[in-house]
Amino acid sequence: MNDDRLIIAGREFKSRLWVGTGKYKDFVETKKAIEASGADVVTVAVRRVNITDRSKENLLDYLDPKKYTILPNTAGCYTVEDAVRYARLARAAGVSDLVKLEVIGDERTLFPDTAGLIEAAKILIKEGFVVLPYTNDDPIVAKKLVDIGCPAVMPLAAPIGSGLGIRNPYNLKIILETVKVPIIVDAGVGTASDAALAMELGADAVLMNTAIAGAKDPIMMAEAMRYAVDAGRLAFKAGRIPRKLYATASSPIEGML
Amino acid sequence: MTQCFHVLVNGESRECKAGETVSDLLRELDIRPDRVAVEVNLEILDKGAFGTRGLKDGDRIEIISFIGGGSLPINKYRDVT
Numbered sequence: 250m251n252d253d254r255l256i257i258a259g260r261e262f263k264s265r266l267w268v269g270t271g272k273y274k275d276f277v278e279t280k281k282a283i284e285a286s287g288a289d290v291v292t293v294a295v296r297r298v299n300i301t302d303r304s305k306e307n308l309l310d311y312l313d314p315k316k317y318t319i320l321p322n323t324a325g326c327y328t329v330e331d332a333v334r335y336a337r338l339a340r341a342a343g344v345s346d347l348v349k350l351e352v353i354g355d356e357r358t359l360f361p362d363t364a365g366l367i368e369a370a371k372i373l374i375k376e377g378f379v380v381l382p383y384t385n386d387d388p389i390v391a392k393k394l395v396d397i398g399c400p401a402v403m404p405l406a407a408p409i410g411s412g413l414g415i416r417n418p419y420n421l422k423i424i425l426e427t428v429k430v431p432i433i434v435d436a437g438v439g440t441a442s443d444a445a446l447a448m449e450l451g452a453d454a455v456l457m458n459t460a461i462a463g464a465k466d467p468i469m470m471a472e473a474m475r476y477a478v479d480a481g482r483l484a485f486k487a488g489r490i491p492r493k494l495y496a497t498a499s500s501p502i503e504g505m506l
Numbered sequence: 507m508t509q510c511f512h513v514l515v516n517g518e519s520r521e522c523k524a525g526e527t528v529s530d531l532l533r534e535l536d537i538r539p540d541r542v543a544v545e546v547n548l549e550i551l552d553k554g555a556f557g558t559r560g561l562k563d564g565d566r567i568e569i570i571s572f573i574g575g576g577s578l579p580i581n582k583y584r585d586v587t
Contacts, residue, residue: 270574279574294575297516297568298542300535308574309541324575334548338570341543341550458575 253482255453257431258379258400260318260347264289265448266478267320267433269458273467276311282461283312286471290318292349292456294325295335295342314344320381322349323369327362332369336378348373349403349435351383359409363390367397374398383435386420388427395428402428403456406447407437410459414443418450425451441470441477448481449489511563528556531567542571 255262267290273279283291291312312319321339326332329352336348352369354362361384370380374397382394386404394402404424407413414437415421425432431453438444438457447455455478464470509524515531522531528551532539544551545568551559561567 273574276574292575293572295570296573296575298535298537298571300516300518300537300569307541308572319572321572322575337550338543338545338568339572341552342571343540343543343553344572 253486255431257381262289262318262454263287264475264478265454265482266444266474267292267454267456268461268471269456270308270312271458272462276306276308278467279308279462280311282467282471283317285468285475286461287475289316290320290456292320292322292458295321295323295339318347319344320347320349322383323351325353326351327353327356329365329369329372332365333372336369336373337376340378345379346377347379347381349381349383361385361405363387366390367393370394370399371397381433386417386424388420388423391424391428391432395430399430401431401433401453403433403435405436406434406443407439409436410463411437412439412460412463413437414439415446415450418446421447421450421452438474441473444474444477445481445484448478449484451485454478511561513561513563513565513567515567516569522561526561528559528561528567531561532556532569535569537569542569544569 255265264287266286266288268283268286268288269292270279293308321344323332323335326335332350332352339348340346350370352362352365354360363385366382366384370382373380380399381401381403382399383403384390384394391402391404404421406415433454433456434447434452435456438455438460444455461467461471461474510521512519513522528544539553539556547566
């Protein structure tokens with residue numbers, strides 16, 4: 250697995266499991282879960298600093314920037330203007346030019362507003378951002394995002410936090426055949442088999458948050474996800490057997506009594 | 507007597523003294539400048555400008571940082587750093 254690196258916009262990543270940092274009990278649990286997951290890319294959200302209570306600790310104290318690529322997202326942004334503003338603030342805070350771009354279309358489903366996403370991506374790419382767009386499992390939109398300069402595409406498996414798993418594996422398969430940039434399946438994973446399936450389909454990586462942070466034992470689930478992503482990747486590269494309706498004997502007939 | 511005026515910092519009113527800069531404000535609030543971005547009246551400042559950018563009456567200042575996040579609606583995620 251060690252020489253099987255994921256490369257996006259010239260950056261090399263060891264792990265094909267990317268993780269979010271939300272919904273954990275505390276920063277200690279966050280840190281332990283991330284370590285158990287083996288991830289080297291972690292997403293963070295951009296928010297106001299609490300100026301009334303400065304006693305609260307900072308997430309960045311627990312994430313060594315030398316060890317992890319910090320990927321700011323524009324979660325919670327419902328307009329192009331907001332998403333662009335949050336991305337610019339994230340870059341100004343001095344982490345990097347990377348942004349996981351989200352333009353959310355609806356509060357109930359948190360599905361992406363893909364028209365807004367393309368518009369915001371165009372603006373940010375022109376400003377030199379490396380835009381990783383959170384999008385629908387729509388091959389046409391994925392192609393448009395690549396055409397305007399996104400170095401990777403992040404289609405959802407199912408709604409954010411839903412744990413429904415991969416609802417449309419065929420669309421993901423078409424996306425994987427349509428665009429020739431890394432595909433990171435983002436959102437909707439519920440358990441380890443979902444992550445393995447995404448990788449078996451040929452996804453280049455999987456990003457998740459709730460499936461780990463919301464598990465009864467987040468640290469154990471983080472470890473499970475690490476194995477699932479590795480197993481799925483190996484199975485994809487090894488090449489699965491074709492599905493057949495009837496049996497094919499594994500033991501030879503020859504030599505039977 | 508030192509002249510005082512008011513600015514809005516992350517939506518809250520705050521009294522400032524004449525000549526106060528963004529750097530002074532961050533110091534008073536005990537915020538490390540390397541971890542944050544600062545926006546004054548919707549203009550994002552370079553970190554290099556923190557020490558020279560003076561504050562004026564009515565300035566709307568936003569100080570942002572990073573918090574734990576996958577994806578959640580903004581209204582459920584107000585609790586910061």
